[in-house]
Amino acid sequence: MRSEYGDDKFNFVKASKPLLTISIVITLLGIIFLAVRGLNYGIDFRSGTSVDISISKSIDKETVEQFLASHDFGEHTLTVSQSRLSIRFKEALTEEQGNQLRTDFVSQLDEQASFEINVVDADIAREQQRNALIGMLVACVGIIIYMSFRFEWRFGLAAVIALAHNAFIVISIFSIFQLQVNLPFILAVLTIIGYSVNDTVVIFDRIRENLRFAKLKTKADLVKLVNRSIWQTLSRSINTVITVLLASGCLFVFGSESIRLFSLAMIIGLFFGAYSSIFIASPLWLLMRGNKLSSKKVKAISGA
Amino acid sequence: MKRIVAFALVVIVMFAVMGFTTPGLLDRTKLGLDLKGGFEILYEAEPLTEGGTVTQESLRQTAKSLEKRVNQNGVGEPEVTPEGRNRIRVKIAGVADEAKLRDLIKRPANLEFRSAQGCSSPTDYCKVELTGADFVEGAARVEFDSFSNPLVSIKVKEKQKLADVSNRLLNQRLAIMLDGELLTDPVVRVPLTDGTAVIEGQETIEEARNLAEVINLGALPLKLTEKYTQSVGATLGQKSLEETVLAGAIASLLILVFMIVFYRLPGFVAGICLSVYVWLLLAVFWLMGATLTLPGIAAFILGIGIAVDANIITDERIKDELRNGKSLTSALRSASKLSFRTILDAHITTLIAGIVLYYMGQGSVKGFAVVLIWSILINFVTNVFLPRFLLHLLVQSGKFNKLAYFGVKESEVRAL
Numbered sequence: 001m002r003s004e005y006g007d008d009k010f011n012f013v014k015a016s017k018p019l020l021t022i023s024i025v026i027t028l029l030g031i032i033f034l035a036v037r038g039l040n041y042g043i044d045f046r047s048g049t050s051v052d053i054s055i056s057k058s059i060d061k062e063t064v065e066q067f068l069a070s071h072d073f074g075e076h077t078l079t080v081s082q083s084r085l086s087i088r089f090k091e092a093l094t095e096e097q098g099n100q101l102r103t104d105f106v107s108q109l110d111e112q113a114s115f116e117i118n119v120v121d122a123d124i125a126r127e128q129q130r131n132a133l134i135g136m137l138v139a140c141v142g143i144i145i146y147m148s149f150r151f152e153w154r155f156g157l158a159a160v161i162a163l164a165h166n167a168f169i170v171i172s173i174f175s176i177f178q179l180q181v182n183l184p185f186i187l188a189v190l191t192i193i194g195y196s197v198n199d200t201v202v203i204f205d206r207i208r209e210n211l212r213f214a215k216l217k218t219k220a221d222l223v224k225l226v227n228r229s230i231w232q233t234l235s236r237s238i239n240t241v242i243t244v245l246l247a248s249g250c251l252f253v254f255g256s257e258s259i260r261l262f263s264l265a266m267i268i269g270l271f272f273g274a275y276s277s278i279f280i281a282s283p284l285w286l287l288m289r290g291n292k293l294s295s296k297k298v299k300a301i302s303g304a
Numbered sequence: 305m306k307r308i309v310a311f312a313l314v315v316i317v318m319f320a321v322m323g324f325t326t327p328g329l330l331d332r333t334k335l336g337l338d339l340k341g342g343f344e345i346l347y348e349a350e351p352l353t354e355g356g357t358v359t360q361e362s363l364r365q366t367a368k369s370l371e372k373r374v375n376q377n378g379v380g381e382p383e384v385t386p387e388g389r390n391r392i393r394v395k396i397a398g399v400a401d402e403a404k405l406r407d408l409i410k411r412p413a414n415l416e417f418r419s420a421q422g423c424s425s426p427t428d429y430c431k432v433e434l435t436g437a438d439f440v441e442g443a444a445r446v447e448f449d450s451f452s453n454p455l456v457s458i459k460v461k462e463k464q465k466l467a468d469v470s471n472r473l474l475n476q477r478l479a480i481m482l483d484g485e486l487l488t489d490p491v492v493r494v495p496l497t498d499g500t501a502v503i504e505g506q507e508t509i510e511e512a513r514n515l516a517e518v519i520n521l522g523a524l525p526l527k528l529t530e531k532y533t534q535s536v537g538a539t540l541g542q543k544s545l546e547e548t549v550l551a552g553a554i555a556s557l558l559i560l561v562f563m564i565v566f567y568r569l570p571g572f573v574a575g576i577c578l579s580v581y582v583w584l585l586l587a588v589f590w591l592m593g594a595t596l597t598l599p600g601i602a603a604f605i606l607g608i609g610i611a612v613d614a615n616i617i618t619d620e621r622i623k624d625e626l627r628n629g630k631s632l633t634s635a636l637r638s639a640s641k642l643s644f645r646t647i648l649d650a651h652i653t654t655l656i657a658g659i660v661l662y663y664m665g666q667g668s669v670k671g672f673a674v675v676l677i678w679s680i681l682i683n684f685v686t687n688v689f690l691p692r693f694l695l696h697l698l699v700q701s702g703k704f705n706k707l708a709y710f711g712v713k714e715s716e717v718r719a720l
Contacts, residue, residue, distance in 0.1 A: 054540045095530070099403050114341075114537030121531040124346065128666075135664035142656040150649055187599060187661075187672050191606055194657035194676075198610070198650040202617065205646040236620040239566060243559050243616070244609035250555035251605060256544035258338070259602050266606075 012230045013223050016283040023165060023280060030172025039175050042182035045129045047122035049089040051101065052257070056112035058082060067109060073097060084257060092119045116258075132186040139190065140164070143197050151208060154288045159200040162281035163273075166196045170269045184262035192269030195244070199237060199277040204285070206233050219290050226286050230278055241274040307701035311694060315576060322583045329586045335397065336597030336671070339545040341538030342397035343406070344667070347528040349390045358390045358526060366526050367392050369517055370409055383595075387666065392528070397595075402535060415439060415458075415519050417469070417501070418479045429479035429489070433469045434460065444519040446512045447502070454512035456503040458519065463499035470496040482519065548601045555605060556582075559612055567619040569709040573694045574615035574687070581611050581686040588678055599672035607679025610654065614687040617650075618643045619710075622695075626712045632699050640692050647688055655680050 043050045061080045068076060068087070075090040093101070098117050106113055140160055147156030167189050174181055206229040214225055245267060252263035337344055349358050349366060367386045374382040374396060383395040399405055415436045418429035440459040447457045460466045470478070470492050479489040480503050488505040506512035536544075556578070563571035585604065589596060596604075621643040625635035658680065661673035698704050707714055 052540070054537070054543060095403075095406060095533075098533075098535070112539070114539035114541075114543075116338075116536045116540050117533070118535075119530070119533040123348075124531045131664055131666070132669075135660055135669075138664065139657045139660040142660060143653050146653060146656060183668055184599065184602075187602070187669060190657055190661055191603075191676075194654035195609075197653040197657075198613070201650045201653055202646050205649060209642070232624065233620075236616050239562075239616050239620070240609075240613045243562060243612045244606070246558045246562065247555040247605050247609045250551045250558070251548070251602065254547060254551035254554055256547040256551075256598065258544060259548070259598055262602060 009227075009231060011223075012227055012278055013283055013286060016279040019275075019279045020283070023169075023276075026169055026172060027165070030168060030175060033172060033175040037175060037178065039171070039181045040178040041125075041129075042180040042185075043088065043118055043120045043125070044183040045125050045181065047092055047120050047125045049091065049093040049098075049120075050116075050118045051085075051087040051089070052116040053085040053087075053105065053110075054114045055083055055085060055110045057110060059085070059109055063109065067105065071097075071100065071104070073101065092121055093117075128183065132183075135186075136167070136190060136193065139193060143193075147197075147201070147204075151204060154285055155204045155208075158281045158285040158288065159197055159204065161284055162200055162276040163193050163196045165276050165280055166192055166269055166272045169272050170265055173268055174265070179261060179264070182261070184259055185265055188262045188265035188269060191266060192273060195270060196273030196276060199240070199273050200281040202236060203230060203233050203277055203282055207282070207285070222286060222290055226282050230282060234278075237274055237277065241270055244270050305701065307697045308703055311697040311701070314694070314697070318576075318580060322579065326583060326586070329583075329590055332590050333586060334589075334593070334595040335541075335545065336595045336600070337395060337397040337534070337541065338536050338598045339541050339596065339601075340398050341536050341541040342395070342399050343402055343533065343535035344393065344395045345406070345409075345530055346387070346532040346667075347392045347394065348531045349392060349526040349528055351526065360386075362526055363390065363392065365517075366528075370394060372514075372517070373409055374405065391531070393667070398538070416481045418481055419469075419473050420477065420479075421473070426477070427489075429477075429481070429486070433473075433478070434465065438462070438465060439519075444516040446509065446516050449504070453504070454506045454509045456506065456512050456516045456519070458501055458503070460499050460501065463497065466499060466501060467495055467497045470494075482515075487515070544598055548598065552601065552605050552608075556608060559608065563612065563615065566711060567616075567623075568711045569698065569704055570615070570619040570622060570691070570695060571711075573691050573698070574612065574619065576694065577615065577687050577691045578608065578611055580690060581682060582608070584682050584686055585675075585678060588682065594674060595671070597668065597671045599668045600675045603672045603675035603679065607676065607683070610651070610679060611683050611687040613650070614647050614683055615691060617646055618688075618691065622710055623712050626707055626710055627716050627718060629718050632705060632710075636692075636695060636699055644688065651680050651683065 059080070061078065064078060064080060064085060064087075068078070073089055073091075073093060077088045079086045098119070102115055102117075105115075140163070143163070144153075144156040144160050147153075147159055170189060170192060173179075174185065207226060210225050210229050210232075214221070216222055216225070248263045248266040248270065252260060252267060255263060336342075349363055351358055363386045367384045370392065371382055371384040374384070374394070383393075385393050387393050394409065396405065416432055417434040419431050419433050420426050420429050421431050423430040438460050440461055443459040445457050446454055449455055473492045474495065476492060477489045478492050480487045480501075488503055490504060503515065506515060560575045560578070563574045565571070567574065582604075585607070588594075618639060621639035622635055625639050626632070628635075630638065655677065658673050658676040661669055662677060665673055707717070
């Protein structure tokens, strides 16, 4: 028995209680923001046109506004950065309008401009939103089933609550800061779900392994076991998060504009993924499993 | 010593193969339109006439005809796929003249019968006698005359109309034009009274069949409306590619350094295996003829993260077992065994998410999912079995007995 773990070191289970409160607060805040301000849907989920222009020389906002005012493209929002212009039109531009925008921009403002134009129709936008939601739910159910099968249902449920928490926190943060939500964002949320389950599974796997040899008499024994399991997997958890954060951090800093928000969502999600595996999933499992223990003395059971 | 040689050989051979094939693989990797410019359009098909229906057959036919039109224009591989009940997705990468091509795709095949009555010259066919709307939809067929020459027959809706026209034009030329181009201008010898007209002059059956198909496209009861379009300029795509590849390279380098500093020998082995992983993924891409897109690259880089995780889980276990006082060989063996289950469960859960994405997603989501799924599968070979094999060779050589090689301090080891 590796008794030196978890007895005198940091007690994760104990620390999880105040942290759980913080999680609940963030979640509530998220709900409020979602209810009041909603998400800042990009054109993938709201019909319209987005135009990204990579420009070879800097053009000030005034000039672009003037240019747009001289055309009849309808309502728009414009963001300008050093080498890039982003224009969002509320309406779906027709093919002719798109071509006109392109040719006129090139002839009037910048000959070397390169364009990305996305036009999304309202039906498709609604459909994509619905598909994304269904996809997430199906993935969650699949994961619960697999985990119940390989471990036991408590592990599955705890893991899914933790991943729902992660996904929700990322969504909340995007709502609070009104960051744009497009298809890549959904990709990010789904990857986060995959990763945070991955994270949780590694810790649960260690708990399962330790349970095999454990003689549990009291709830305190179980707390110790969970703490020990977290300690044993801690350097793996941290190192993995560091490497994956390195990858998404690089994508965020050096990567292309179109996957920048994807990377940002990943970074937030990965951080909370590691956090929730330790401070939410494991204590939750303990809570569910512990109640069983206090009612009657159970022998150690192994999951698989 | 023998094992060190074996290790060196395996590594050298792998890197030689990779070094030799990588340039070719990179060349042959198909890039998506977001990386080299191009456009994607999702069309929704509707029946032209009210109360009509869009059948799978007509949708497939339309997709085929669209593809043909694009191909005729000589642009590189278009991807035209029917989707769902009534949609067609067209993806074309690397187009120079987008506007022209889009116009060509949309343009209905406009069939006209014209005559030169009242025109300036006998070959200036200015008078439109019959238009596409006068013909029965989808009824163009390849037939053969008595000399077995192929010809295309078309049917009119009202027999009388054709009969009138042919009567009036008896012994004059009737021009058959498709999209304003003259196909043939035969002289009308007899009045056409049975409601059928034929277009002669097809050299081969293939040619006749093509013509019939083009005519049928124009006559198909499908109206295409653009529901979603994405168009990326070549320069912008190129820039995205460069930026993303740069980000990937920097990330890989950082991860490599991190692994070697933290895990020493196993970290070094992990580095080798990660290179093999990237190479193999590229190879699979080439074998499948898959197209690499921006979401694909994102999944690729995240796949590297998962691959590193598999190594970290194993290497951490090795450290653990060594600290518990096990010998190198037995530490390696039990670490391999114990970590395998963890890695398996972790990978399968991610795989579930990937598969769900693949089946539920469309467009970019699907592109992401494909790469994610393959990453996980390839991971098993390159980052679960390969590092084990390499580490066994190294450990059994007896040259790397010091615990420091595994990032473990002597003082951390407990007596059994």
